[in-house]
Amino acid sequence: xxxxxxxxxxxxxxxxxxxxxxxxxxxxxxxxxxxxxxxxxxxxxxxxxxxxxxxxxxxxxxxxxxxxxxxxxxxxxxxxxxxxxxxxxxxxxxxxxxxxxxxxxxxxxxxxxxxxxxxxxxxxxxxxxxxxxxxxxxxxxxxxxxxxxxxxxxxxxxxx
Numbered sequence: 001x002x003x004x005x006x007x008x009x010x011x012x013x014x015x016x017x018x019x020x021x022x023x024x025x026x027x028x029x030x031x032x033x034x035x036x037x038x039x040x041x042x043x044x045x046x047x048x049x050x051x052x053x054x055x056x057x058x059x060x061x062x063x064x065x066x067x068x069x070x071x072x073x074x075x076x077x078x079x080x081x082x083x084x085x086x087x088x089x090x091x092x093x094x095x096x097x098x099x100x101x102x103x104x105x106x107x108x109x110x111x112x113x114x115x116x117x118x119x120x121x122x123x124x125x126x127x128x129x130x131x132x133x134x135x136x137x138x139x140x141x142x143x144x145x146x147x148x149x150x151x152x153x154x155x156x157x158x159x160x
Contacts, residue, residue, distance in 0.1 A: 002082055003040055006075050007032055013070065024066035031057050044090055051083045 010032065013025030035054040039047050057063065058076065067076050121144065128137035 002075065002079050006072070006079060007037060009072070009075075010070075021066075021069045024069045028058070028063065028066050028070070028072075031063065048083075048087055048090060052087075055080055055083060 007029070010025050010029040013019055013022065014029045016022060019025070031054065035050045035057070036042070039050050039054070042050065058067065067073060121140070124133070124137045124140055127133040
């Protein structure tokens with residue numbers, strides 16, 4: 001919205017040739033035109049690249065003077081802040097996506113998990129005769145029974 005409002009302000013002022021600082025509005029609007037008037041409709045990566053170039057161009061001493069003449073310093077500062085925030089979020093999301101692609105899926109690790117759980121349960125079954133292991137075996141056995149019952153009920157309730 002801030003980008004759209006800033007473009008609209010410049011567009012309106014560049015059409016009023018008798019307005020003070022008319023030429024500054026024309027010049028700044030042409031900078032926006034150079035980097036695309038529809039930046040907000042580009043892909044995130046394209047938008048980020050174009051916004052970076054636009055901000056660099058607007059930060060030249062000549063353009064900063066024009067921004068000041070039009071009293072647009074707060075709007076320009078907000079635009080830069082919003083862009084920086086967006087770049088940070090975009091980078092964080094890209095990193096999170098890369099991390100997700102490197103993780104094994106649940107179905108891929110299921111066989112190993114089942115194998116390891118069976119080995120653990122077999123160990124508990126063997127060790128239940130050893131003093132001190134009875135309670136762990138009993139508690140775990142109850143959890144296994146509850147899980148099996150839950151699975152059976154879920155399958156029975158599942159519509160065909």
